[in-house]
Amino acid sequence: MTKIIEPLKKGHLSLALVCVALGFMITFQFRIAMDQRASLPYQRIEVLTERLVQTEKERDALADQVSRLEATIAQASTQDAVAQQTLAELRQRAGLVAMRGAGLVVTIDDSNVATKPGENQNLYVVHDDDILRVINELRAAGAEVISLNGQRLISTSEIRCAGPTLSVNNVRSAPPYEIIAIGDPKTLEAALTMRGGVADTLLLWGIKLQLRREDAVLVPPYKGVTPYRFAKAVEESQP
């Protein structure tokens, strides 16, 4: 013990004073570190990283579920011939199967018209409601299966503007937009090009619309999982 106390008689005062200054600086540094950790960008990074990890886990779990469900489908479908046929039909109507047939290919692109100064540029760009009108017209004309930029439209597919791009089945795509519809090519084309119809309205703003009748088009299947979370089946009585 004396070994520690004795030599200190010489410089202990200065050492003590300097230690006071040191303690002072330590608390300053600590406070800065606390401020840094509480700062908004730092916290936001932490929150976002957490959410990313969680979402990735959810995605992996859902992908697992998809493969399991597909395995059960493959199993169940080998049982009954009639049930198998019904299943195939239902899968087609649900959009899970690629379909082929005669139809129409519609290409829509933004207008190239130079906007006059002061005019709203938004009027000359393709919007989700333009595409929705085209698709509605096609459906009214008997289109059986429709895809938009490679995304199969099913009953829960949304078509929505997301900034300068379009979001379909949560997949973003940019113009030119290509709509492939399987149906009677002549009827489909006539529905779009009738006087005062969709084509006329779009051409008013210079939106480029191209229609092409085809004898064989291919519509891709719907790739995604949409388990119904809120909808519950109502017991149906057999006819």
Added chain:
Amino acid sequence: MIYAIVGLLLGLGLGAVCPLVIPLAYSKLSSVALLASLDSVFGGYRAVLEDKFENIIFISGFFVNAMLAAALVFVGDHLGIDLYYVALLAFGQRIFQNLAIIRRFFLK
């Protein structure tokens, strides 16, 4: 030793109640100054043990080292060289050296 610890606690207490705040942008400078001060404290303690302690050298070393370290990091930031790490490594090495000598003195 007791005086040093008491001094340290006193400094911690004073810092806790002091309303002064260093802006976040200067956090690097103050951390390097802190390391320089730590190094000079250990160096002073080692000098005391070796009987080579001199007041003037100790006090001047404390302040000059802290200022120089902060100045070095500041200049390095503006020159684009990461002198922050240079200062950290240099002071870290000195601290460990001093600690080793102190330890050897106690164990002998």
